[in-house]
Amino acid sequence: MSNEFNIKNIAKLASINLSEEEQDSLSNDLSIILEHVNALSDLKLNSQQKEIFIHPLEKELELQEDEVVEFLTHDEAISNAPESKDGKFVVPPSME
Amino acid sequence: MDASNLSIREINSLFTKKELKPSELYLKVFENAANSEAALHAHLTLFEEENIKKAAESDKRFNNGESDSLLDGIPIAIKDNINIKNYKTTCSSKMLSNYTSPYDATVIEKLKEQNTLFTGKTNLDEFAMGSSTENSAFGLTKNPWNIDYVPGGSSGGSAASVGARSSIAALGSDTGGSIRQPASFCGLVGFKPTYGTVSRFGLVAFASSLDQIGPITKTVDDSRIIFSFISGEDSRDATSVINNQLDIPSDNTATIGVIKELMEDGISDEAKNEVNKVVEILKSKGYKVKEISIPIIKLSISIYYLIAPAECSANLARFDGVRYGLRVDGNTSYEMMENTRAEGFGAEVKRRILLGTYALSAGYYDEYYGKALQARKEMIDEFAKTFKDIDYLISPTTPTQAFKSGEKTSNPLEMYMSDLCTIPANLAGLPAISIPTGLSKDQLPLGVQVMSKPLSDNSLLDFSEIIENEVQLDGQPKGWL
Numbered sequence: 062m063s064n065e066f067n068i069k070n071i072a073k074l075a076s077i078n079l080s081e082e083e084q085d086s087l088s089n090d091l092s093i094i095l096e097h098v099n100a101l102s103d104l105k106l107n108s109q110q111k112e113i114f115i116h117p118l119e120k121e122l123e124l125q126e127d128e129v130v131e132f133l134t135h136d137e138a139i140s141n142a143p144e145s146k147d148g149k150f151v152v153p154p155s156m157e
Numbered sequence: 158m159d160a161s162n163l164s165i166r167e168i169n170s171l172f173t174k175k176e177l178k179p180s181e182l183y184l185k186v187f188e189n190a191a192n193s194e195a196a197l198h199a200h201l202t203l204f205e206e207e208n209i210k211k212a213a214e215s216d217k218r219f220n221n222g223e224s225d226s227l228l229d230g231i232p233i234a235i236k237d238n239i240n241i242k243n244y245k246t247t248c249s250s251k252m253l254s255n256y257t258s259p260y261d262a263t264v265i266e267k268l269k270e271q272n273t274l275f276t277g278k279t280n281l282d283e284f285a286m287g288s289s290t291e292n293s294a295f296g297l298t299k300n301p302w303n304i305d306y307v308p309g310g311s312s313g314g315s316a317a318s319v320g321a322r323s324s325i326a327a328l329g330s331d332t333g334g335s336i337r338q339p340a341s342f343c344g345l346v347g348f349k350p351t352y353g354t355v356s357r358f359g360l361v362a363f364a365s366s367l368d369q370i371g372p373i374t375k376t377v378d379d380s381r382i383i384f385s386f387i388s389g390e391d392s393r394d395a396t397s398v399i400n401n402q403l404d405i406p407s408d409n410t411a412t413i414g415v416i417k418e419l420m421e422d423g424i425s426d427e428a429k430n431e432v433n434k435v436v437e438i439l440k441s442k443g444y445k446v447k448e449i450s451i452p453i454i455k456l457s458i459s460i461y462y463l464i465a466p467a468e469c470s471a472n473l474a475r476f477d478g479v480r481y482g483l484r485v486d487g488n489t490s491y492e493m494m495e496n497t498r499a500e501g502f503g504a505e506v507k508r509r510i511l512l513g514t515y516a517l518s519a520g521y522y523d524e525y526y527g528k529a530l531q532a533r534k535e536m537i538d539e540f541a542k543t544f545k546d547i548d549y550l551i552s553p554t555t556p557t558q559a560f561k562s563g564e565k566t567s568n569p570l571e572m573y574m575s576d577l578c579t580i581p582a583n584l585a586g587l588p589a590i591s592i593p594t595g596l597s598k599d600q601l602p603l604g605v606q607v608m609s610k611p612l613s614d615n616s617l618l619d620f621s622e623i624i625e626n627e628v629q630l631d632g633q634p635k636g637w638l
Contacts, residue, residue: 066515068511071511075514076474077495077498078498079499079507087507090569091508091511094512094570098529101529104456116586117533120353120398140259143483150480153486153490154488154490
């Protein structure tokens with residue numbers, strides 16, 4: 062396994078604005094952790110499963126019928142919004 | 158007699174016989190909180206006013222002989238990543254410091270049906286990521302046995318609260334040991350049920366294929382009672398399962414396995430001695446005990462620290478400053494999100510999101526996340542094979558006693574290693590429990606973990622009770638009652 066990573070690129074993918082200082086310290090931490098998890102690369106595995114693993118008991122996930130249930134009111138759903146107007150979430154412009 | 162030291166069944170019996178009122182117990186528990194909170198900081202919020210009213214209603218029910226629930230009037234503390242309607246759910250994060258939940262988690266609905274009292278919300282490592290409750294944005298929680306030491310984590314507030322008797326029992330969540338490890342550090346029983354038996358609806362998600370809600374209690378029977386009320390299939394959690402329990406023997410016809418890989422390097426002599434002590438007791442009672450090797454267990458930390466961060470990076474994408482939580486301004490939506498997440502998340506949460514983002518990113522997915530999934534599947538298969546001949550697996554809960562505050566904060570990997578013994582049960586979805594068995598030379602609690610096959614939770618509890626009856630902690634945290 063390779064441990065080369067570009068911390069700026071990962072931070073961009075994760076949408077977290079990191080300070081220079083954080084970039085240095087997190088880079089260092091991630092290198093140490095990745096070095097440890099590299100132990101997996103030597104592992105000879107019998108299992109070929111590569112599918113996304115959802116349930117450790119391997120429960121088959123079934124689709125439920127669409128059913129209208131009472132849960133949150135519109136006001137409750139929006140009650141924690143940092144900014145809202147006329148029952149809608151307000152955000153800064155998406156394009157400059 | 159101090160009622161806050163009693164078990165749930167003992168308390169209920171006193172309530173029923175009208176020898177103790179729920180309001181008296183509540184006042185005692187609240188008095189314990191007043192004596193301990195300044196030093197321990199177990200709770201983030203205490204629900205005093207509401208409880209006085211509710212305890213009076215419990216009084217009335219018991220007085221009129223109308224109560225039929227073991228949990229009626231029992232004060233239970235709730236980890237602050239579980240939603241209680243109209244109260245804050247902060248996850249000990251700046252991101253959610255002003256978030257008020259508009260709904261109840263399924264476990265809370267179920268406890269409310271039993272007229273349980275909630276003492277308040279307890280401190281945790283931010284978003285349940287940590288092993289010491291030192292990652293909280295709202296301050297440290299201390300170990301009730303000795304305040305120089307951590308209470309464990311991430312459910313450290315829940316464990317410290319039960320330890321200091323500012324609640325009779327508590328709910329925690331366990332993704333890699335976050336119920337069992339703090340329970341062990343605080344001299345309590347911590348029970349992580351089989352994955353899916355308790356609904357995760359209303360638990361703020363960290364790593365969805367590993368997260369499980371469970372109790373932290375003084376006795377195994379208290380855990381059994383709480384599990385019986387909070388478990389059950391829930392259509393609002395697609396991963397929940399029908400709680401069809403398997404019956405395996407708990408008497409001396411059962412075969413016990415001691416996991417070799419969890420009795421080797423990295424495990425302290427004191428932790429090993431506790432396991433050996435329990436093994437000797439079981440042998441003397443006629444149980445067959447074997448040493449078992451599951452080599453892949455040695456890779457648990459590596460597997461976990463790819464899978465859990467990968468799931469966390471996806472789950473925590475929802476904290477974007479739009480629908481709830483903190484918002485830090487920016488010129489565009491994207492800038493706003495980046496600034497919000499920079500300001501709202503603490504260092505450990507950022508570390509795990511970045512690790513998960515990397516493990517899932519193009520070009521690295523197969524070699525990191527893909528490989529971890531395969532290894533996890535292999536571990537599940539290995540456990541299944543082991544459980545063909547073995548009924549219960551025994552190991553230490555933690556490699557050492559509680560460590561000192563600040564001792565491991567500068568080395569994340571060393572902190573991760575403290576979950577070595579607890580992580581396998583999460584990866585394989587197994588029920589697992591920590592039972593307090595003794596004290597270290599520093600007079601801090603030590604515990605032993607028992608695991609069994611999926612959906613054998615009730616048998617595991619029965620077996621654990623047999624151990625509990627033989628090995629009791631010689632003492633309790635002092636100074637808070």
